[in-house]
Amino acid sequence: MTPSLLILTDFFQAADRALDYATNLAGPLGARLVLLHVRRDALTDPDLFTGGLSNLNSEAIALALSSITSNLPVPVVAEVGHGRVAYAVADAVSRHQPTLVVLGRPDTEATPDELVSTTALDILRTAPYPMLVVPHNVPFTHPPRRVLLAVDGEEFSLGQHAGAMRHLLDALHAELTVVHVTAAPAPDADGALQSVQRTGLTTDLVPPIRSRSVVAPAPADGILQVARPADFDLVVLIARPRSFLGELFHHSVTAQVLLHSAVPVLVLPAAE
Structure with a gap:
C-alpha cells in the first residue's frame, strides 16, 4: 500500500505552507497526498475567535481544490469533509491510514493561548495520531535535515x-x-x-x-x-x-x- 500524508487546508497562508512542506516530504517517503478541506460551522467553531474561517460555497471549494491539485508534482486526491474538524480528520484517517496528519499553524501571537484555535489539540484528543504542525511563517519547506x-x-x-x-x-x-x-x-x-x-x-x-x-x-x-x-x-x-x-x-x-x-x-x- 502506497503511504500517504493527510493535509488539512482552509486555503489560508498557514495551510499553503503546510501543503508545500508536505509536498516536499512526500518525495523521499514515496507518498501520495490526501488534501482535506472541512466545511465548518462558524457558530460553534473555535476559529471564530481568530477570524480563521473560510466562507466559500461548494462550487468555490471545488474550484480551489482543483486549482491546487492540478499544480502539485506528486499524486494527490482531494476530499471535502463537514462539521467539526477533529471528527472529519478521524474519518479520513480511518479510510486512508496516512503516515502523518499535516496542518498549518496560523499567526496567533497576539491572541491569548486560551483563545487560540485548538484544531491541533482537538485532533489529538479525538483521534490521537502522528501529527505535523507547520508554522505559517516557517522559513523553509524542504525536508528536515x-x-x-x-x-x-x-x-x-x-x-x-x-x-x-x-x-x-x-x-x-x-x-x-x-x-x-x-x-x-x-x-x-x-x-x-x-x-x-x-x-x-x-x-x-x-x-x-x-x-x-x-x-x-x-x-x-x-x-x-x-x-x-x-x-x-x-x-x-x-x-x-x-x-x-x-x-x-x-x-x-x-x-x-x-x-x-x-x-x-x-x-x-x-x-x-
Whole structure:
C-alpha cells in the first residue's frame, strides 16, 4: 500500500505552507497526498475567535481544490469533509491510514493561548495520531535535515506507529539529536537516549544519533530554547495520553511547544 500524508487546508497562508512542506516530504517517503478541506460551522467553531474561517460555497471549494491539485508534482486526491474538524480528520484517517496528519499553524501571537484555535489539540484528543504542525511563517519547506527529538526520560512506546516513524526518519537521512530537559543537572545523561533506542525508533539510522541535556525551569521553555531555526529544522515530541486528555491541556508541554515553536513540530502520541 502506497503511504500517504493527510493535509488539512482552509486555503489560508498557514495551510499553503503546510501543503508545500508536505509536498516536499512526500518525495523521499514515496507518498501520495490526501488534501482535506472541512466545511465548518462558524457558530460553534473555535476559529471564530481568530477570524480563521473560510466562507466559500461548494462550487468555490471545488474550484480551489482543483486549482491546487492540478499544480502539485506528486499524486494527490482531494476530499471535502463537514462539521467539526477533529471528527472529519478521524474519518479520513480511518479510510486512508496516512503516515502523518499535516496542518498549518496560523499567526496567533497576539491572541491569548486560551483563545487560540485548538484544531491541533482537538485532533489529538479525538483521534490521537502522528501529527505535523507547520508554522505559517516557517522559513523553509524542504525536508528536515536536523531533527530534535524531545523526551522526558521515561520509557515509552509508539505502538502501531513505530514502524512508520522509523521509516520516516530513515527516509529523511537527517541528523537526529535527542534532548532531555530537566529542572536540575541530570546524573544520568544517557538515560533519555537509551529510552529512545529501546523503542527501536532509531535502529540502523545514519548518521549517528546525538544527545544532550538542557536545564530549564519548565520543559517547554527548554525545548523552545533549543529548537531554533538556526540549529534545527524539526522538533519531535512524544505526547503521552495524560498530556492531551487532561483539563489543563493548554498548559501542557505539548500545547506550549505547538503554539510557540518557530520550526515545524511532529507530535507522536505514545501508546498507553
